[in-house]
Amino acid sequence: MSKDLYNILGVDRNATQDEIKKSYRNLSKKYHPDVNKEPDAETKFKEISGAYEILSDNEKKSNYDRFGTSDKQSNPFSHGFDFGDVFSQFSDIFGSRGNPFQRRQNRGGDLRIKVSLTIEEIIKGSERNIKYKRLDKCTPCDGKGGSDMTSCHNCNGSGRQVITQNTMFGQIRQEVECAQCSGFGSIILNKCTVCNGQGTNIKDENVKVDIPAGVSNGMQLNLEGYGNSVKNGINGDLHVLIDEIRSPNFKREGRDIIIDKEISIIESILGINTKVKAPLEELEIEIPEGTEHGTVLTVRGKGIPDINQGLGDLIIKIKIKIPKNISESDKALLEELSKSENFK
DSSP: OOOOHHHHHTOOTTOOHHHHHHHHHHHHHHHOTTTOOSTTHHHHHHHHHHHHHHHTSHHHHHHHHHHOOOSTTSOTTSSSEEHHHHHHHHHHHHOOOOOTTSOOOEEOOOEEEEEEEOHHHHHHOEEEEEEEEEEEEOTTTTTSSEEEEEEOTTTTTSSEEEEEEEETTEEEEEEEEOTTTTTSSEEEEEEOTTTTTSSEEEEEEEEEEEEOTTOOTTOEEEETTOSOOOTTEEOOOEEEEEEEOOOSSOEEETTEEEEEEEEEHHHHHHOEEEEEEOSSOEEEEEEOTTOOTTOEEEETTOSOEETTTEEOOEEEEEEEEOOSSOOHHHHHHHHHHHTSGGGO
16 A cells, blocks of 8 residues: 555645645755665655645646545556566667657747748748747756756656556557656746746747748748757747738749730731839840740740759740721721731
């Protein structure tokens, strides 16, 4: 049967948190293995730390008071199948890769922000100041969540614990993150009053992002370390998602820019030097005589830059405008022209 946690700390069941903390500090100093050299000092120290870990947390204390002692203090390594042993045996065959259940470094969550760009900004490149909120390291506790740390008794400071499952093949054991310390390996005795032990606070962030020329819709730029912070770990990343604003005047196809140029029938027959408006400039082009409807003209190097493939082109699609309302005199001229061999 598990020992009563109140008896371990030598306090009454109605003891206040201050009384529980005071008793824990006195007992932990008395039985700390670095101070007390008695054979059972380390065992008593772990019992004291485990009892304080539960009774100092109001939610855990409430559950303990309602349901009584549990079997969590029994040794989970005494029976069953250990996956860690299996991997250590296979390491002789496949090479030493270490235990796959080893404690990993905590990493904060990634954040994603959408940035909308015009085609002009995409061609030139752009610089944006992005404002957003993220979890940042708590300054008062330096991101530790508090002070006076003690080793977690449940995992002996490893941050991992083994759970046992009964199956038709017998007991199978699996190593998981410690439920008591959330994988940190230690318990905070004095939680930071600013972050309530979380080690992070919400912060208004403002970061300058240089967006290179030639990005495309749906492309993602990654800013390492600008995501959320996490207690005793490293920051996540900020992902900047490119949203290309559709232009009413230009169409994009890969690196090329497509525009329509409308000309008259006379201009298509005789040819014309005219101007077209590209995204960043106005260009003068020559439309040769005899140009048909749907003809495509290409201006090299006036498209969208590409990091690896250079500049795209400006593609001009010719559209011939057909007049709808013409005068009687114009009709007479056209009828006269229709008699010519060139118009048959």
